[in-house]
Amino acid sequence: MANNINDAVKDFAILKQRVNDERLAYLDNAATVQRPKQVIAALTKFYETDNANVHRGVHALAERATRDYEDARKKVQHFINAGSANEVIFTKGCTDGLNLVAATYGEQNIHEGDEIVISVMEHHSNLIPWQQLALRKKATLKYIELTADGELDMADAAKKITDKTKIVAVTHASNVLGVVTPLKQLAALAHQHGAIIVGDGAQAVPHMPVDVQDLDVDFYAFSGHKMMSPMGIGVLYGKADLLRSMPPYQYGGEMIADVHRDQSTWADIPFKFEAGTQNIAGAVGLGAAIDYLNALGMENVQTKEQQLVDYTLPKLLAIPDVEVYGPHDPAKHTGVLAFNIKGLHPHDVATALDMDGVAIRAGHHCAQPLMETLGLTATARASFYFYNTKEDADQLLNAIKETKEFFKIGTI
Amino acid sequence: MGLSKLKGLYREVILDYANHPHNKGKLTNSTNAMTLHNPTCGDTINLQIEVADGRVKDIAYTGDGCTISQASASMMTDAVKGKTTEEALEMAKIFSDMAINKQHSEEDLEKLGDARILTNIMEFPARIKCATLSWWALQRALLKDDKEESNNE
Numbered sequence: 001m002a003n004n005i006n007d008a009v010k011d012f013a014i015l016k017q018r019v020n021d022e023r024l025a026y027l028d029n030a031a032t033v034q035r036p037k038q039v040i041a042a043l044t045k046f047y048e049t050d051n052a053n054v055h056r057g058v059h060a061l062a063e064r065a066t067r068d069y070e071d072a073r074k075k076v077q078h079f080i081n082a083g084s085a086n087e088v089i090f091t092k093g094c095t096d097g098l099n100l101v102a103a104t105y106g107e108q109n110i111h112e113g114d115e116i117v118i119s120v121m122e123h124h125s126n127l128i129p130w131q132q133l134a135l136r137k138k139a140t141l142k143y144i145e146l147t148a149d150g151e152l153d154m155a156d157a158a159k160k161i162t163d164k165t166k167i168v169a170v171t172h173a174s175n176v177l178g179v180v181t182p183l184k185q186l187a188a189l190a191h192q193h194g195a196i197i198v199g200d201g202a203q204a205v206p207h208m209p210v211d212v213q214d215l216d217v218d219f220y221a222f223s224g225h226k227m228m229s230p231m232g233i234g235v236l237y238g239k240a241d242l243l244r245s246m247p248p249y250q251y252g253g254e255m256i257a258d259v260h261r262d263q264s265t266w267a268d269i270p271f272k273f274e275a276g277t278q279n280i281a282g283a284v285g286l287g288a289a290i291d292y293l294n295a296l297g298m299e300n301v302q303t304k305e306q307q308l309v310d311y312t313l314p315k316l317l318a319i320p321d322v323e324v325y326g327p328h329d330p331a332k333h334t335g336v337l338a339f340n341i342k343g344l345h346p347h348d349v350a351t352a353l354d355m356d357g358v359a360i361r362a363g364h365h366c367a368q369p370l371m372e373t374l375g376l377t378a379t380a381r382a383s384f385y386f387y388n389t390k391e392d393a394d395q396l397l398n399a400i401k402e403t404k405e406f407f408k409i410g411t412i
Numbered sequence: 413m414g415l416s417k418l419k420g421l422y423r424e425v426i427l428d429y430a431n432h433p434h435n436k437g438k439l440t441n442s443t444n445a446m447t448l449h450n451p452t453c454g455d456t457i458n459l460q461i462e463v464a465d466g467r468v469k470d471i472a473y474t475g476d477g478c479t480i481s482q483a484s485a486s487m488m489t490d491a492v493k494g495k496t497t498e499e500a501l502e503m504a505k506i507f508s509d510m511a512i513n514k515q516h517s518e519e520d521l522e523k524l525g526d527a528r529i530l531t532n533i534m535e536f537p538a539r540i541k542c543a544t545l546s547w548w549a550l551q552r553a554l555l556k557d558d559k560e561e562s563n564n565e
Contacts, residue, residue: 020417345477345478348422348478351539355415355417377456377476405415406415
């Protein structure tokens with residue numbers, strides 16, 4: 001394990017390769033990050049020594065696999081400071097967790113005329129489940145708008161959240177605008193009106209310390225693969241009393257207490273929401289990723305990414321014909337930098353940058369209503385993780401300048 | 413510099429078609445139309461065709477997209493104008509086949525005219541859809557295939 005965050009890159013074999021004959025600068029971390037050798041080793045160890053199905057077997061391997069799986073749950077609990085390990089439900093990913101809440105709590109508690117409040121910067125995963133729930137129930141879906149700077153408009157939030165509001169669902173950190181939302185204040189506002197709040201932590205948990213009890217969120221979902229776990233594992237945190245009051249999401253093995261011909265009863269949480277064989281190795285890998293992040297320290301992760309933004313954002317803004325979305329003050333910006341080169345489509349930009357070894361994302365970033373609000377169809381997006389370096393940032397900035405030169409955009 | 417490889421994709425003629433698009437606009441006597449989206453980037457093409465006496469009498473498009481998709485729409489509309497609908501459909505098939513690496517004879521490829529240049533898109537797998545979108549729109553518009561848009565073509 002790298003004992004210094006600046007040495008951490010050594011643990012990521014994938015980052016050492018060359019692409020298109022150039023040094024790889026992997027800057028698509030908001031889509032998914034890379035895994036260190038420690039996480040890959042944990043998976044190998046699990047499959048080579050402990051693999052079995054959990055909770056049912058009485059043999060030694062089943063006991064070890066169960067212990068590994070439940071240890072991973074405890075690691076998640078402490079990582080986000082949940083009150084109890086039963087409040088940690090393993091899911092397929094953030095999308096799965098948000099759909100779970102909409103399909104259970106939402107289905108049970110939303111009625112005609114109720115309001116669901118989300119924000120205009122939501123990823124489709126925290127938008128469509130609520131939009132479809134509202135349509136099914138004849139409820140009203142309302143959007144909190146942005147400030148001129150691209151931050152969540154809390155004055156608008158205070159207007160949109162009313163006594164009719166039953167659910168407020170807002171991202172903790174935008175996957176486009178690079179802003180962190182005041183989720184704690186939103187939770188307080190929602191609770192004043194008797195609503196519950198759902199946080200989308202996909203772009204927050206990997207990058208900053210998160211304390212679900214301090215935020216006082218009722219539900220909070222995130223993905224493992226954006227914080228170095230294998231793909232296909234995620235977490236839904238929920239307050240125990242709410243989880244207990246909700247119907248199951250899926251039916252099948254592992255989630256029952258007692259089954260008869262005509263009726264069944266359910267296991268207690270978290271198992272009530274974990275029907276069928278779960279992604280046990282994925283959970284073990286997530287546990288290893290949390291160990292890795294804890295060894296680095298989440299404050300250090302946050303500081304390192306902030307240093308990269310402090311270095312890159314002003315230089316990006318200084319390139320003529322480059323437009324950057326979200327706040328221009330680096331102190332208000334996470335490591336997600338969405339931008340466009342005027343007169344050039346972001347797909348052309350992404351192809352050009354790829355030829356220079358720079359991996360970025362181009363598209364609508366699964367946030368089409370936000371794109372509409374910004375008057376755009378798509379943007380390019382570079383995003384950092386703690387293993388990125390100033391060299392990666394310089395490679396990005398140079399590649400943008402070369403791209404402008406190639407397509408003869410403005411002055412360089 | 414890595415960008416030298418870009419010249420293989422963005423040849424002068426492609427940049428020229430994209431920057432000075434041909435047949436961009438709307439038709440007043442459109443008989444066949446199709447709108448298609450590229451869900452990965454939000455690009456859209458709205459294609460209009462005036463078919464008369466079994467021929468593509470006129471064709472035009474509107475929409476936003478990258479250099480490749482704009483150049484492709486521009487080249488495609490030029491290539492099929494005046495052709496019989498059968499010929500136009502055959503050209504669409506040749507282009508779509510190229511995009512999935514099915515080989516065609518030199519004679520077939522010549523039928524595509526300038527649009528043939530974009531068949532080098534195969535070296536950039538992430539961009540194949542940008543080039544094929546307008547040809548798919550052509551095919552669907554001529555066949556009046558307006559069932560729910562599918563992305564599995």
